[in-house]
Amino acid sequence: MAKGGLAPPSMDFDSLYRVHFRYVWQTLRRLGIMPSDAADAAQEVFIVVYRKLATFDASCKVTTWLFAICYRHAQYYRRRRPRDAVRPEPDHDEPNAETPNQEELAMLHQGRERLGAVLEAMTLDQRAVFILYEIEELEGDEIARLLGLSRGTICSRLRAARAAFWRTVERERAREHSRLLVAGGRA
Amino acid sequence: MKFPKRLTSESGDAGAVARRVLADGGWGAPPPAASQEVWAGLSARLVGPIQGGSGSPLPTSTLAQASGVGLSLVKIGVVAAVIAGAGATTFALHSTRYAPQTAAPTVALLPGFSARPYESSPPAEPVAPSADTSAAAPPAQVRAETRALRQEPTQPDTRVESAAAAAAESDAPAAARPPAQPLPQTAGSVPPNTKESASQLLRESALLEQGRRVLRAGDTAGAWRTLQQLAAEFPAGQLVQEREALAIELLWRSGRRSEASERIRAFVRAYPNSAHAARLRSLLAEPAP
Numbered sequence: 001m002a003k004g005g006l007a008p009p010s011m012d013f014d015s016l017y018r019v020h021f022r023y024v025w026q027t028l029r030r031l032g033i034m035p036s037d038a039a040d041a042a043q044e045v046f047i048v049v050y051r052k053l054a055t056f057d058a059s060c061k062v063t064t065w066l067f068a069i070c071y072r073h074a075q076y077y078r079r080r081r082p083r084d085a086v087r088p089e090p091d092h093d094e095p096n097a098e099t100p101n102q103e104e105l106a107m108l109h110q111g112r113e114r115l116g117a118v119l120e121a122m123t124l125d126q127r128a129v130f131i132l133y134e135i136e137e138l139e140g141d142e143i144a145r146l147l148g149l150s151r152g153t154i155c156s157r158l159r160a161a162r163a164a165f166w167r168t169v170e171r172e173r174a175r176e177h178s179r180l181l182v183a184g185g186r187a
Numbered sequence: 188m189k190f191p192k193r194l195t196s197e198s199g200d201a202g203a204v205a206r207r208v209l210a211d212g213g214w215g216a217p218p219p220a221a222s223q224e225v226w227a228g229l230s231a232r233l234v235g236p237i238q239g240g241s242g243s244p245l246p247t248s249t250l251a252q253a254s255g256v257g258l259s260l261v262k263i264g265v266v267a268a269v270i271a272g273a274g275a276t277t278f279a280l281h282s283t284r285y286a287p288q289t290a291a292p293t294v295a296l297l298p299g300f301s302a303r304p305y306e307s308s309p310p311a312e313p314v315a316p317s318a319d320t321s322a323a324a325p326p327a328q329v330r331a332e333t334r335a336l337r338q339e340p341t342q343p344d345t346r347v348e349s350a351a352a353a354a355a356e357s358d359a360p361a362a363a364r365p366p367a368q369p370l371p372q373t374a375g376s377v378p379p380n381t382k383e384s385a386s387q388l389l390r391e392s393a394l395l396e397q398g399r400r401v402l403r404a405g406d407t408a409g410a411w412r413t414l415q416q417l418a419a420e421f422p423a424g425q426l427v428q429e430r431e432a433l434a435i436e437l438l439w440r441s442g443r444r445s446e447a448s449e450r451i452r453a454f455v456r457a458y459p460n461s462a463h464a465a466r467l468r469s470l471l472a473e474p475a476p
Contacts, residue, residue: 017229021222029215039221043228050229115211133193135209140190151188162194169204 013050016062024066030119030131031074041077045069064138068146071128078124117172121164129154130161230389231396391421398433402440410437428454432463439470 025042033041048069056065119127132143133154144154194205398413414434417424424430431454438447451467458464 017226021225022217025217025221026215038217039225039228042217042221042225043232046225046229047232115208115214118208133190134195134205137193151190155188155190158191162191165194165205165208169208 013053016049016053017046020062020066023063024070027067027070027131028074030115030135031070031127032119032124033074033077037077037081041070041073045073048073063136064142064146067132067136071147074124074128114172118165118168121168122161126157126161126164129157130165133158134161231393387421388426391417391424391426392429394420395426395429395433398437402433402437405440407437407441428458428463432467435467436470 021042024045025038028038028041028045029035045066049066052069056062119130122130128147129143132138132146133140138146140151140154140158143149144151147154149157195202195209197205394413394417398410398417401409401413410433414430414437417430431450435447435450435454438444438450448471451471454467455464
């Protein structure tokens with residue numbers, strides 16, 4: 001069953017904000033908004049939510065609606081941001097050889113495989129489908145309707161996203177393995 | 188075309204890895220203060236057109252939720268907007284002040300502040316704008332509107348009635364006093380512990396912020412109009428300190444420093460520990476133009 005409940009018919013803005021702020025923030029981050037831009041992005045999303053709340057179809061899941069708004073903002077964000085301020089879209093034909101930053105290294109050293117790393121290996125369009133299907137657990141047809149795409153396109157993006165997912169998992173495993181070898185050699 | 192089984196439903200190692208990665212529910216979670224920060228930004232933007240804007244004003248019921256986080260966000264957001272730049276001390280002061288459980292002392296303070304400056308000394312003689320400050324003074328139409336906006340307190344307080352009456356009966360141009368003068372009208376303030384008052388507070392704070400902004404930009408007439416609007420919309424407003432501080436600064440920047448100085452001293456007597464008091468005192472230290 002998909003996550004995120006139906007909106008009560010009388011849900012008002014501040015209730016929605018209170019309940020779904022975390023979801024919006026997390027979705028924006030998952031869609032590639034940098035931490036330093038997340039507050040501004042969340043504000044923009046809730047401005048849209050405020051303006052459109054009156055026309056929200058209460059038979060839809062609130063989170064699905066919010067996701068669509070976040071996704072549009074992420075698309076805009078990617079177009080608007082200077083190229084050097086946004087991680088380049090990964091080339092999904094090639095393994096992502098980007099060197100992890102200090103935070104990533106620290107987390108790797110804790111032996112933790114991270115959602116952030118796998119999402120960063122995907123394009124924005126792949127991320128959207130991957131999040132909706134694998135994390136939000138929406139049905140494929142529902143995603144196709146939400147994004148206005150054919151089932152074939154959704155399947156194609158999902159395949160590419162999964163390939164990126166496994167490449168990242170393997171890469172991080174390899175990194176962790178070599179780190180352990182180095183650590184063992186020192187010992 | 189059939190959609191594949193979800194990764195987390197896969198069996199074996201693949202499924203275990205996918206579940207471990209995708210179940211990382213904490214990844215990308217907002218930091219603790221993010222919700223308040225974003226709400227503060229929204230508060231400043233969603234209040235609606237402040238002066239004849241094209242958007243629709245925020246419905247009074249929309250941003251104010253009387254219970255739980257909703258109201259606290261309103262308070263925090265409003266106060267953050269009102270005193271942006273004034274520092275954490277001010278924030279703490281005001282967030283306490285407008286908390287429902289401390290509303291009673293606040294109400295007790297307002298008439299005291301309103302009356303004290305004008306009890307200890309007679310109402311300042313209205314002074315017609317002098318030639319050198321006429322550019323900063325509001326236009327005649329605005330002055331006339333200001334007179335019309337003045338109201339008697341809905342629940343007259345004997346301590347403030349005379350001051351209010353003195354202000355209302357003055358034949359002098361209203362320009363002699365910025366519209367923050369209706370402070371005595373706060374005697375009938377209602378404790379701000381309702382949904383309605385939270386939204387009203389939001390709107391009031393946005394107007395004050397606008398007044399400060401235009402004054403900082405050198406638009407004294409614009410600041411004047413905003414103060415008038417505040418007096419009209421919030422005759423018993425909750426942000427009395429802020430309104431008076433803005434009025435004083437407006438007087439000061441309009442060159443009416445004698446009057447401003449008198450009101451600064453009254454303000455400091457009433458609120459010696461206010462962050463506004465510190466800032467207003469610093470005005471007194473400025474060299475004369």
